[in-house]
Amino acid sequence: KQEVTQIPAALSVPEGENLVLNCSFTDSAIYNLQWFRQDPGKGLTSLLLIQSSQREQTSGRLNASLDKSSGRSTLYIAASQPGDSATYLCVPSLNDMRFGAGTRLTVKP
Amino acid sequence: EAQVTQNPRYLITVTGKKLTVTCSQNMNHEYMSWYRQDPGLGLRQIYYSMNVEVTDKGDVPEGYKVSRKEKRNFPLILESPSPNQTSLYFCASGLNDQQPQHFGDGTRLSIL
Numbered sequence: 001k002q003e004v005t006q007i008p009a010a011l012s013v014p015e016g017e018n019l020v021l022n023c024s025f026t027d028s029a030i031y032n033l034q035w036f037r038q039d040p041g042k043g044l045t046s047l048l049l050i051q052s053s054q055r056e057q058t059s060g061r062l063n064a065s066l067d068k069s070s071g072r073s074t075l076y077i078a079a080s081q082p083g084d085s086a087t088y089l090c091v092p093s094l095n096d097m098r099f100g101a102g103t104r105l106t107v108k109p
Numbered sequence: 110e111a112q113v114t115q116n117p118r119y120l121i122t123v124t125g126k127k128l129t130v131t132c133s134q135n136m137n138h139e140y141m142s143w144y145r146q147d148p149g150l151g152l153r154q155i156y157y158s159m160n161v162e163v164t165d166k167g168d169v170p171e172g173y174k175v176s177r178k179e180k181r182n183f184p185l186i187l188e189s190p191s192p193n194q195t196s197l198y199f200c201a202s203g204l205n206d207q208q209p210q211h212f213g214d215g216t217r218l219s220i221l
């Protein structure tokens with residue numbers, strides 16, 4: 001059974017910092033891996049999806065990498081802004097989606 | 110506008126009273142799924158559907174039923190709700206299980 005671990009569980013940074021969120025998963029047999037953000041009381045928004053054959057994906061200030069063989073993914077956020085404050089979820093997927101507990105990010109003005 | 114719509118958004122009800130949470134998507138997606146989110150446990154998949162008339166159990170299917178009679182709708186049915194089903198529920202859809210998933214805004218259920 002796939003186990004997903006996200007480190008750190010919570011992170012608080014001043015505005016403008018570059019930061020890295022880490023995700024590890026136990027079963028490398030995945031189709032893809034998605035990063036989501038969840039705002040309090042809201043649904044999930046897909047940020048990036050990396051297919052199992054890819055190493056990374058970029059969207060604006062976000063860059064996600066995938067090392068399937070070692071069961072790791074990182075989400076890099078450049079020049080963080082207060083609007084980035086949310087919980088970030090890492091989700092490896094095979095026939096179903098397995099969610100990590102998330103990293104709760106707070107970016108202070 | 111492409112969206113996944115859940116109803117109701119909030120519901121307080123009593124043990125044993127059957128309820129249905131509806132989920133509808135307007136993107137012609139084949140894959141749909143239901144999750145519950147609980148503090149300390151994260152999101153866990155309840156059921157998923159690869160296409161019309163095809164449904165499978167996720168991690169925590171006990172106490173729930175689903176149906177997929179048409180592509181756009183994937184209702185979640187609690188035949189006899191119990192307090193341990195108090196949770197925040199999300200419906201999601203995607204072209205298939207390998208494409209980005211779109212989530213609804215969630216349904217907060219309280220079973221007294």
